[in-house]
Amino acid sequence: MNKRYVMVHDENKCIGCQACNVACRTENDVPDGVARLQVRVEGPFGEMPNLHYSYARISCQQCEDAACIKVCPTGAAYRNDDGIITINKDKCVGCQYCVAACTYKVRFMNPVTRVADKCNFCTDTRLKRGEQPACVTVCPTNALVFGDANDASSEVAQIIATRATYRDKVHLGAEPRVYRIPAKKGGIAS
Amino acid sequence: MNNIWGDMSQYDPVTWHWVIAVYLFLAGLSAGAVMVALALRWAKGEQFESPIIKAAALVAPLAICLGMLCLVFDLTKPFHFWLILINYNLSSVMSIGVIALLLYIPLTFAYALLVFRAPLANWPLLGGVAEALLGWRKPLEVLLFGLGIVVGAYTGFLISAMNVYPMLNTAILPALFLVSGISAGAAANALVALIWFKTDSHSAEISGLHRVELPVVGIEMLFLLMLFSALYFKGGAAASALASLTTGQWAVVFWALVVGVGFGIPLLSRLLPAELRHGKGVTVLAACASLTGVLALRHFILYAGQSYIS
Ligand code: SF4
Ligand code: SF4
Numbered sequence: 001m002n003k004r005y006v007m008v009h010d011e012n013k014c015i016g017c018q019a020c021n022v023a024c025r026t027e028n029d030v031p032d033g034v035a036r037l038q039v040r041v042e043g044p045f046g047e048m049p050n051l052h053y054s055y056a057r058i059s060c061q062q063c064e065d066a067a068c069i070k071v072c073p074t075g076a077a078y079r080n081d082d083g084i085i086t087i088n089k090d091k092c093v094g095c096q097y098c099v100a101a102c103t104y105k106v107r108f109m110n111p112v113t114r115v116a117d118k119c120n121f122c123t124d125t126r127l128k129r130g131e132q133p134a135c136v137t138v139c140p141t142n143a144l145v146f147g148d149a150n151d152a153s154s155e156v157a158q159i160i161a162t163r164a165t166y167r168d169k170v171h172l173g174a175e176p177r178v179y180r181i182p183a184k185k186g187g188i189a190s
Numbered sequence: 191m192n193n194i195w196g197d198m199s200q201y202d203p204v205t206w207h208w209v210i211a212v213y214l215f216l217a218g219l220s221a222g223a224v225m226v227a228l229a230l231r232w233a234k235g236e237q238f239e240s241p242i243i244k245a246a247a248l249v250a251p252l253a254i255c256l257g258m259l260c261l262v263f264d265l266t267k268p269f270h271f272w273l274i275l276i277n278y279n280l281s282s283v284m285s286i287g288v289i290a291l292l293l294y295i296p297l298t299f300a301y302a303l304l305v306f307r308a309p310l311a312n313w314p315l316l317g318g319v320a321e322a323l324l325g326w327r328k329p330l331e332v333l334l335f336g337l338g339i340v341v342g343a344y345t346g347f348l349i350s351a352m353n354v355y356p357m358l359n360t361a362i363l364p365a366l367f368l369v370s371g372i373s374a375g376a377a378a379n380a381l382v383a384l385i386w387f388k389t390d391s392h393s394a395e396i397s398g399l400h401r402v403e404l405p406v407v408g409i410e411m412l413f414l415l416m417l418f419s420a421l422y423f424k425g426g427a428a429a430s431a432l433a434s435l436t437t438g439q440w441a442v443v444f445w446a447l448v449v450g451v452g453f454g455i456p457l458l459s460r461l462l463p464a465e466l467r468h469g470k471g472v473t474v475l476a477a478c479a480s481l482t483g484v485l486a487l488r489h490f491i492l493y494a495g496q497s498y499i500s
Contacts, residue, residue: 018194038195058195071351073284074277093273094266097284100205101352105499108200114266172353172500 003083004150004177005062005121007136008159011183013143014055016041020135020144027122027134031112036060036119037135057178060085060119061104061168064175068098068107068116077116082127086120089113103174121146149177203355204496209264211488214345215374216257217291218367218484221342222375223249224298228335230398239305241389242399245382246375247305251298253378254291254341283351287344294337301334342368349495356428358495360420366413366491370484373406377480384474391470400468403480404460407453427500434494444490452483 016039024030024037036059043053066085068077076091077098092115099107099116110117122133131137136144147156156179159165165179227246230236236243262271275292279285300323303310307320323330346364353359380399383389389396418435421428434440456476459467466472 016194018196021195033197034200035196040193040195058201067352067354070281071284073274073279073282073288075279076277091273091277092267093270094268095264095274095284096205096266097282100496101354103354105201105203105354109266169500 002150003148005082005084005146006149006156006160006177006179007057007062007121007133008145008156008165008179008181009055009057010143010145010181011055012181013141014039014057014183015141015143016053016055017140019138019140020057023134023138024119027125030117031110034108034111034117036106036117052183054183056168057180058104058106059178060106061174061176061178062119062121063103064177065173067101067103067174068118071097071101073097080123082123084121084123084127086123087116087118089115092116103169103172104176203499204493206264206349206492206496208489208492209260211492212485213257213260213264214348214367214492215485215488216253216260218342218345218371218488219374219378219481220250220253220257220298221294221338221368222371222373223253223379224301224334224338224375225342225372226376226399226402227379228331228338230395230402231331234394234398239308240395241383241387241393242379242395243305244387245379247298247302248386249375249378249382251295251302254295254298258291258295283344283347287341287348290337290340290344294334294341297330297334297337301330304330339368342371345371349492354499355495356424356426356500357417357421357431357434357498358491360417362413362417362420363491366410366417367488369406369409369413370487373403373410373480374484376402376406377477377484380473380477381481384470384477391473392468396473397468403456403476407457411453427498431494431498434490434497440490440494440497443486444494447486448483448490451479452486455479 018039021035021037021039025035028036030036038058040056040058041053042056044051045054046052062085069079069085073095074091074093076088077085078088079085094109094114096109099109107116107118109115121127126133132146136146145155145159147154149157149160151157160179163181165181167176167179223246227242231240231243262268265271274288278289303316303320304323304327307317307324310320311317343364346367349358350360350363376399380396383395384391418432421432435444456479459472459476462472
């Protein structure tokens with residue numbers, strides 16, 4: 001059966017510490033000045049003493065209907081056998097069409113390799129070895145859950161089935177695979 | 191301010207810069223020059239090489255080659271551009287453009303050989319090829335005209351195929367770029383014919399070009415109005431993109447260069463008395479103004495379009 005790898009980011013548990021951001025940088029050799037993954041912390045919102053922050057994961061959303069694949073003239077942006085969208089470095093000419101077209105504006109040109117780059121759930125490294133993506137492993141509050149949503153017994157499938165989740169910019173029709181559990185204002189709910 | 195999550199510069203939504211605007215301008219101009227010259231030739235049933243046809247035969251290959259240079263050197267891996275010639279993805283407008291250009295560019299050169307066969311007659315190889323092509327003139331012209339439409343529209347499809355940019359992701363953009371390419375092509379033909387081939391500005395050829403000018407500018411204005419009203423009625427992020435018409439440097443570029451220079455000067459020049467209006471100076475000025483306007487329009491659409499995302 002086809003896999004449908006998804007990521008869940010629990011915005012209640014997230015504390016914006018950027019451990020995921022740093023782990024990703026190390027695992028994937030991401031040069032300074034660019035990032036595959038950031039957690040944007042905005043706020044505070046509300047009135048004293050009920051202040052709260054928002055935590056948004058900014059990374060490739062692994063779109064079901066991916067603009068980057070459609071526009072890439074060489075097929076360098078492609079979906080691999082696991083259903084994960086990744087980049088064939090040897091085919092990329094650096095036209096930046098995918099960077100411009102990305103629905104979530106998370107692709108970038110890697111200044112060292114000069115090819116397009118973005119999160120691919122550590123598909124070539126950790127996933128291949130049967131490990132979880134680097135960000136998931138290091139998160140100190142277990143705010144990230146990763147797995148195959150087509151496997152009904154997986155943790156991600158159960159979260160999606162039972163918790164209130166949302167996805168970013170669904171009106172654009174890309175069908176992103178990053179699910180977010182919205183924060184209850186003012187505190188951590190587990 | 192430093193964010194704890196890191197540098198934000200990669201998230202600037204403006205990905206393609208002025209080099210791409212110049213490329214879109216040159217590709218549209220090349221296709222427009224071919225279409226205008228061929229249409230005039232067919233309409234008049236010309237049997238000789240008119241200065242307009244000569245101008246187009248020169249402008250079309252030169253402009254498209256310059257444009258290709260812009261495109262290639264804007265790649266982050268310019269010396270790997272051949273990758274784009276051996277890998278194709280038919281859902282990508284860029285890939286389809288590559289196919290169209292691979293047919294169009296050699297044809298513009300073939301047509302130039304044909305048109306300039308007289309001065310080339312003494313060249314050993316070129317002269318022979320040019321003579322051989324002569325028998326194929328009509329099918330060659332029809333094919334070139336068809337590919338001109340494809341290339342002209344492609345420059346618009348290339349950037350309209352991105353649904354994250356509401357101003358670019360509109361059905362009218364390819365049509366707008368096709369028409370403004372035609373106006374740039376007509377202006378370039380006029381300039382080259384007047385300056386290089388020393389045509390008289392009162393000649394039938396130049397007045398033929400003048401007759402194209404008015405309807406083309408009218409259609410361009412209409413398409414712009416359609417573009418902006420579509421954004422306005424769509425609301426939300428699309429309507430926010432209209433702010434580019436009232437704020438920032440691209441508003442100045444639009445109103446001063448696209449509307450003022452690009453539409454205003456050629457239209458106002460038509461109000462001059464006939465003697466002046468058909469003079470060489472005024473014709474050259476109007477053509478330069480049109481070219482400036484179209485180049486500015488490509489910049490405005492590209493930058494303002496990429497500045498607003500949905
Ligand atoms: S988020 Fe962007 S890079 Fe990731 S799959 Fe979607 S379009 Fe492609
Ligand atoms: S930059 Fe590379 S991956 Fe992106 S569209 Fe161009 S060739 Fe494809």
